[in-house]
Amino acid sequence: MALEILFGNRTTERILLHLLHYGEIHARGIAGDYGSAVSPFLRQLNRLEDAGILVSREVGRTRLYGFNPKSAYTTPLKKLVEITYESIPLTEREKIFHKRRRPRRKGKPVL
Amino acid sequence: MKKPDLRTCTEEELWKYVGYHLSKEGIESVLVGGAVVAVYSSGAYRSGDLDIIVGAGTHMKIQSILQTLGFEKIRSRHFEHPDCPHLIIEFPPGPVSIGDDYKIEPAEVVVEGQVIKILTPTDCIRDRLASYYHFNARECLDQAVLIAKTQPFDLERIRKWSIAEGSKEAFEKFLGRIT
16 A cells, blocks of 8 residues: 555554554554564554654553654644545455454443 | 853753754754743753754764763663763754644744754743643643743734644633633
């Protein structure tokens, strides 16, 4: 996809698409979604954070990453990512973002 | 320029010292972040670090200038002086921006003939409020209030920007604290 060409690697594209979909992500979570190793995701997340495009915060022992809302790059970048996101067929999107991460009451059964 | 006493210097003294030497070597710099609050509050707030934004492609030159001044690189963008462990200098990636706004016009300060730049009080308040609006950082609201109570600023510009950021309610909280 275009983002992979633009950013020079597939991992960054996956990170940006996941961020657009979920709002916040952690390295282990996204690596698990793709059945890949954690370290390439961690490396790219840190690179994007160093560039000021992402910000991160610790929750327990997990570091969560999100778009940096204080960066002037965020709005135009999200628009670019959105174009790619919307170009992915819905069935494919459901497969990629199959993990439900929005709040869910503890103990509520999954149907 | 006379070197400040690095063991006890304030954010403002260190900023002027470093900014002067960067400017002398042709590097334009802008002080942003919490250190601006320290400067405008005359030390009532201490940030503990200096965020300085410089032009793209100047990293190697900056490293050389800072090493000449005795600073050591502690991480990719962070520098520390062994005599000044209470203040860290960071060079975050540019451009200077506050949310979507990257057309920032900083204030200019002349230090012994060299021009160094700093966010204006209005932009400093916007920068602190951006952290309050987006990260729910209440300490940044306190800092914005501190500046608003001690420095002249453009309230209408902050109001319009806050609404554009989708933070009208949070702006009202800020307004309630300063009136």
